[in-house]
Amino acid sequence: MRASWADLAASAAADNVTSGTSSSNGSVAAAPGAGRGSYVPPHLRNRPPASDAPAPVNARPTSGGDPSGFGGPRLGGPKNDFGRPGNGGSGSRSGGWGSRGGSWGGREREVNPFGDDADTEPAFNEQENSGINFDAYEDIPVETSGENVPPSVSTFAEIDLGEAVNQNIRRCKYVKPTPVQRYAIPISVAGRDLMACAQTGSGKTAAFCFPIISGIMKSGQQIQRPPRGARTVYPLALILSPTRELSMQIHEEARKFSYQTGVRVVVAYGGAPINQQLRELERGVDILVATPGRLVDLLERARVSLQAIRYLTLDEADRMLDMGFEPQIRKIVEQMDMPPPGERQTMLFSATFPKEIQRMASDFLYNYIFLAVGRVGSSTDLIMQRVEFVHDADKRSYLMDLLHAQRETADKQSLILVFVETKKGADSLEDWLCHNGFPATSIHGDKMQQEREMALRSFKSGRTPILVATDVAARGLDIPHVAHVVNFDLPNDIDDYVHRIGRTGRAGKTGLATAFFNESNTNIARSLSELMQEANQEVPDWLSRYATRSSFGGGRNRRSGGNRFGGRDFRRDSTFSRGGGGSNYYGGGGYGGSSGGGYGGYGSGAASAWD
Numbered sequence: 001m002r003a004s005w006a007d008l009a010a011s012a013a014a015d016n017v018t019s020g021t022s023s024s025n026g027s028v029a030a031a032p033g034a035g036r037g038s039y040v041p042p043h044l045r046n047r048p049p050a051s052d053a054p055a056p057v058n059a060r061p062t063s064g065g066d067p068s069g070f071g072g073p074r075l076g077g078p079k080n081d082f083g084r085p086g087n088g089g090s091g092s093r094s095g096g097w098g099s100r101g102g103s104w105g106g107r108e109r110e111v112n113p114f115g116d117d118a119d120t121e122p123a124f125n126e127q128e129n130s131g132i133n134f135d136a137y138e139d140i141p142v143e144t145s146g147e148n149v150p151p152s153v154s155t156f157a158e159i160d161l162g163e164a165v166n167q168n169i170r171r172c173k174y175v176k177p178t179p180v181q182r183y184a185i186p187i188s189v190a191g192r193d194l195m196a197c198a199q200t201g202s203g204k205t206a207a208f209c210f211p212i213i214s215g216i217m218k219s220g221q222q223i224q225r226p227p228r229g230a231r232t233v234y235p236l237a238l239i240l241s242p243t244r245e246l247s248m249q250i251h252e253e254a255r256k257f258s259y260q261t262g263v264r265v266v267v268a269y270g271g272a273p274i275n276q277q278l279r280e281l282e283r284g285v286d287i288l289v290a291t292p293g294r295l296v297d298l299l300e301r302a303r304v305s306l307q308a309i310r311y312l313t314l315d316e317a318d319r320m321l322d323m324g325f326e327p328q329i330r331k332i333v334e335q336m337d338m339p340p341p342g343e344r345q346t347m348l349f350s351a352t353f354p355k356e357i358q359r360m361a362s363d364f365l366y367n368y369i370f371l372a373v374g375r376v377g378s379s380t381d382l383i384m385q386r387v388e389f390v391h392d393a394d395k396r397s398y399l400m401d402l403l404h405a406q407r408e409t410a411d412k413q414s415l416i417l418v419f420v421e422t423k424k425g426a427d428s429l430e431d432w433l434c435h436n437g438f439p440a441t442s443i444h445g446d447k448m449q450q451e452r453e454m455a456l457r458s459f460k461s462g463r464t465p466i467l468v469a470t471d472v473a474a475r476g477l478d479i480p481h482v483a484h485v486v487n488f489d490l491p492n493d494i495d496d497y498v499h500r501i502g503r504t505g506r507a508g509k510t511g512l513a514t515a516f517f518n519e520s521n522t523n524i525a526r527s528l529s530e531l532m533q534e535a536n537q538e539v540p541d542w543l544s545r546y547a548t549r550s551s552f553g554g555g556r557n558r559r560s561g562g563n564r565f566g567g568r569d570f571r572r573d574s575t576f577s578r579g580g581g582g583s584n585y586y587g588g589g590g591y592g593g594s595s596g597g598g599y600g601g602y603g604s605g606a607a608s609a610w611d
């Protein structure tokens with residue numbers, strides 16, 4: 001049961017009065033077993049009985065077949081086919097453990113990720129995911145480009161995902177697909193590469209997970225579990241994400257979607273003991289969810305091989321290919337043993353896709369489809385955006401006013417996420433809030449991983465309903481009840497703003513975003529003003545004046561592909577040069593490497609702080 005916001009604030013204030021100290025932020029005080037937020041360490045999940053001994057598996061790629069189902073050069077190209085029954089590749093494994101059918105090879109008892117009796121199906125009319133306002137999505141603009149785009153669907157039933165996945169969709173209480181799912185799932189199921197740009201909170205995780213899980217099930221491939229004594233594992237799918245917490249969240253989601261399918265999902269991220277993750281990997285992995293730094297470590301130790309990868313997904317793909325991460329991603333995708341584009345299926349997802357990044361990303365794709373769902377990179381109309389002119393010295397008192405107002409008016413369960421620019425700033429604001437009777441915690445890259453996870457749990461549970469965060473929490477995190485996002489410090493990049501405010505107003509719900517603006521933010525004035533206009537938000541006159549003045553100013557005011565939509569296929573841009581060989585135009589590769597120049601400033605060392 002989540003605590004009431006106002007009650008907590010009141011009791012924290014009382015504590016402070018009594019003790020005369022900071023309320024010690026609650027960031028490490030989350031009750032470990034409390035409620036649905038309780039955390040089962042990865043090494044304890046699905047722990048097999050001690051007698052569970054793996055049978056020998058001789059997993060090596062064979063060839064033949066078409067992973068795309070589409071044709072072109074992919075047809076007949078080499079394919080990693082680990083022991084697909086009947087193809088002769090590793091026929092001797094047919095009796096080995098790990099055959100599919102929802103039983104984990106009959107060897108392990110799978111922990112129920114739904115935390116209830118997942119075998120009991122809810123009645124149909126009880127199923128709808130509470131709070132989803134599908135009307136909000138009905139007239140959403142959608143744009144696709146690329147060759148032979150498979151038609152979209154209106155229902156999950158129209159896509160053959162397999163009964164086990166369908167059952168999990170029902171358990172998740174998803175009644176119908178969101179727009180990005182309606183388009184992206186048929187494209188992915190058809191085996192096509194995809195660059196998908198869709199609003200924050202619109203269900204992209206399921207859009208890439210369902211086809212991967214279903215594809216692995218249909219292939220009949222066995223669980224990629226090394227033989228006893230072998231140390232290298234061969235996952236079939238790799239999902240990369242920029243932060244540890246996002247990887248953990250994707251892992252949790254993927255485990256729900258793959259429950260009782262026999263598909264095994266493992267997560268690996270930095271900051272946590274690698275031995276536990278190695279033990280999980282040794283027990284078999286079909287889908288590996290990872291942050292880039294930890295994955296490179298595992299690859300260098302030869303504990304993971306990417307030879308068998310059939311599906312590669314980059315979530316928050318634009319972040320993954322920006323200057324902080326690009327070298328690591330290139331190393332993983334291009335310099336290790338992963339099959340090249342055309343032999344694997346690659347799916348890139350984000351709410352924002354600057355053209356420079358699209359160009360770079362095309363290196364990883366083969367004959368891909370570009371999909372843009374919704375307006376410029378956000379849930380837009382669902383999020384009410386406000387901008388206040390606030391000098392730095394006044395920010396704290398403005399914030400306090402907002403918090404008092406929230407305490408009076410908002411749903412008592414609601415959570416507030418406050419973004420600041422620096423780690424020091426996060427610590428100091430958290431301290432100040434706690435001293436002033438507001439139950440706050442903080443998350444940033446200088447905290448120990450355990451502290452980060454505890455802070456997030458404490459926030460999610462409502463124990464500390466104010467979270468002060470750096471951009472480490474800007475992307476992907478799906479936290480119910482975040483009613484208000486405050487940009488205490490505005491980011492330099494409009495796309496970062498889009499992701500930050502996207503922590504509220506998710507899955508059809510409404511939310512509020514307030515930004516403090518002053519002279520130091522003039523470089524974002526124009527793009528902020530444009531974004532707000534496109535989202536039908538009221539733009540203050542003073543911001544429009546700043547926008548006019550900063551029209552030709554510097555900063556990274558790139559829009560996500562420009563125009564009305566959440567992105568526009570850079571291949572359609574008339575200014576885009578097609579020189580250098582037409583075959584490369586759709587074929588991926590060949591676009592002048594990975595300069596990525598032109599909008600620096602993410603700061604060196606970003607990757608190490610994030611993974």
Ligand SMILES: Nc1ncnc2c1ncn2[C@@H]1O[C@H](COP(=O)(O)OP(=O)(O)OP(=O)(O)O)[C@@H](O)[C@H]1O
Nearest residue numbers: 129174176177178200201202203204205476478507
């Ligand atoms: N078809 C559906 N019906 C109802 N709820 C859904 C459906 N698909 C996804 N959701 C819910 O919507 C929420 C947002 O989904 P998700 O986190 O995948 O969004 P996202 O598009 O990846 O957002 P972001 O851009 O911030 O990463 C989740 O709580 C998820 O469970």
